[in-house]
Amino acid sequence: MSKPKPHAKSDPGILRYDALSRINHWLIAISFVMLVLSGLPLFHPFFWSLTGLFGGPTMTRILHPYIGLFMTLFFVIMAIRFFKVSLIKRHDIQWLKQIKDVLSNHDERLPPVGKNNAGQKLVYWIMVLCVPLLLVTGLLIWQPYFADAIPITLRRLAAFGHAYVAFLAIITLIIHIYSGIWVKGSFTAMIRGRVSKPWAKHHHDLWYEEEMEKERKEREMSKPQHQIMTGEEPK
Ligand code: HEM
Structure with a gap:
């Protein structure tokens, strides 16, 4: 089955991610x-050469927790903004039960999908679990500030927890990036913000219907009063 193009020149498409969400996500x-x-180099000497990217081992150790704080701050913003679209619905459970159809590319057998599919929602919830755990465990072992006051x-x-949670988050991220590559057009969505209508209909049909309904309502509202009364179409 031919997959729809993520974006066609003639089609202004539908807004999937506004500029704030995109900047927030890429940060x-x-x-x-x-x-x-x-x-990784703080975890095991095998990765020691990576410290070169951050100006040496000392700088790596200093920078890592600050980057963590920076990411947590922006993650909180994203978690709040994406909360509603990430709530698990009944059709998501069915989608998960049909994971074999997802992996074998039988999209036509899958139940209707909203703005995000169950896989995307799971990524969201796993990260909502991981990021606060990484923050708390990270603060407890942050040497110059808190660690000395914490019992050994x-x-x-x-x-121990920091390393395990980081492992779960890394695996989740790898699956997240792989899914973005698998579903052509996902990167375009997160870079340009808009997707074509055929793409939205193919991958997120419930969301597409909602957006079309909004568009119909907006068109109705912008019609002059006499056209609404007579049902006359604009010339
Ligand atoms: C190099 C790293 C990353 C890449 C390449 C990437 C790529 C993408 C892409 C292409 C989308 C759009 C998917 C669509 O709308 O169909 C997306 C959405 C999203 N990303 Fe990422 N992402 C990365 C890192 C992260 C991280 C670290 C998090 C969270 C900690 C995250 C959380 C999300 C969430 C919650 C969404 C919206 C729902 C979804 O599509 O999963 N991303 N990402």
Whole structure:
């Protein structure tokens, strides 16, 4: 089955992500990648050469927690803005039960999907779990500020938890990026903000219907009064 183009020149399309959401998302993405690159050498000497990217081992150790604070701040903004569209609905459970159809590209067998599919919603909720856990465990082991005031057993538990949660977040991120590459047009959506109507209908049909309904209502509202009364179409 031929997949719809993410964006056609003649079609102004539908707004999927406004400028604030896009800037916010890419700031999180960049800082998350920097966190991974600076966190891995703190985790295991195998990754030591990565400290070169941050000006050496000392700078890596200093910078890592600050990048974490920066990412957490922007993540809170994103988590609030994307909260409503990430709530799990009944059709999402069905979508998850049909994960085999998702992976074998049988989109036509899948139940209708809203602005985000169940996979995208799971990424959101896993990150909502991981980011606060990373923040709390990270603060407990932050050497110059808090760590000295924390009992050693708690510090050890925090260091252990920090590494495990980071592992879960990294795996989730890899799946997230892979899904973005898998569904052609997703990157265009997060870069340009708009998607074509056929793309929206194909991948997120419930959301497409909602947007079309909004568009119909807006057209109705902008019609002069006499056209509404007579049902006459604008010339
Ligand atoms: C290099 C890193 C990243 C890349 C390349 C990337 C790519 C993308 C793309 C292409 C979309 C649009 C998907 C669509 O609308 O169909 C998206 C959405 C989203 N991204 Fe990312 N992202 C990255 C990092 C992150 C991180 C670190 C987080 C959270 C901590 C995150 C959370 C989200 C959320 C919640 C959405 C909206 C729902 C969804 O599509 O999953 N992203 N991302």
